[in-house]
Amino acid sequence: MEQAHANPQYSPEILVIAIGAGAIGWTHVTDSTFWVVKEYLGICLAEALKPVSWFNPAIAKASVALLPPAVLEIHLAPT
Secondary structure (H helix, E strand, O other), X not given: OOOHHHOOOOOHHHHHHHXXXXXHHHHHHOOHHHHHHHHHHOOOHHHHHHHHHHXXXXXXXXXXXXXXXXXXXXHHOOO
């Protein structure tokens, strides 16, 4: 498998944004703060997941949607 840095067509900035956008979708499941707040408030898992289960994937989708304009901006920017 070809390394990203070995191919000049891959922008490191865009790779970071793409990886971050994909990773943010379900971060609340592994986030200790989510579990501490859930336990502190004494709410069930279903109630705790309602607010974040639509919000985090929405952020991920918005980030992915913004990738093409970011790619154009970075590639068309004067060097």
